[in-house]
Amino acid sequence: MNFAKDPKDEVVELHYLVIRVANFFLGQVSDYTITELSEHNKPTYDKVAIDARVIAGALRAIAENGVYSEDRLAENAQQAALYMEMMAIAIRKKQQEELDRAASDLKKMCQF
Numbered sequence: 683m684n685f686a687k688d689p690k691d692e693v694v695e696l697h698y699l700v701i702r703v704a705n706f707f708l709g710q711v712s713d714y715t716i717t718e719l720s721e722h723n724k725p726t727y728d729k730v731a732i733d734a735r736v737i738a739g740a741l742r743a744i745a746e747n748g749v750y751s752e753d754r755l756a757e758n759a760q761q762a763a764l765y766m767e768m769m770a771i772a773i774r775k776k777q778q779e780e781l782d783r784a785a786s787d788l789k790k791m792c793q794f
Contacts, residue, residue, distance in 0.1 A: 693755060696741050700759040703734045704792050707766050711785045719773045719781075727770035735763040761791060 707727070710719060719727065738759035745756040765788035772781035 693744055696737055697755040697759050700734050700737050700762050701792055704762040704766060704788055707769055708785060708789055716776050716778050716781060720776055727773050731766040731770040734766050738763040
């Protein structure tokens with residue numbers, strides 16, 4: 683990160699990073715079968731979802747510490763991370779219906 687930047691810009695960049703990861707998840711779900719997805723392991727979808735949750739948690743901490751007061755971005759990132767975690771669990775357990783549901787919810791929130 684460039685510390686000469688405005689903290690607001692950094693928060694927005696972190697938010698969009700989570701959304702880009704979410705769009706990656708959605709692209710993978712549309713391009714591969716659940717069996718193929720479950721075989722992807724470098725990194726696993728679980729790991730990517732956890733990383734997205736960590737970034738979303740950092741956004742929440744920044745918002746709560748008053749560095750940036752835009753709670754909406756933090757909440758949006760946390761919700762996207764939650765859907766990605768749900769998708770990762772569905773992939774690991776090979777539960778197509780759960781994967782489709784979480785992907786649909788994630789897709790709705792990523793369209794802006």
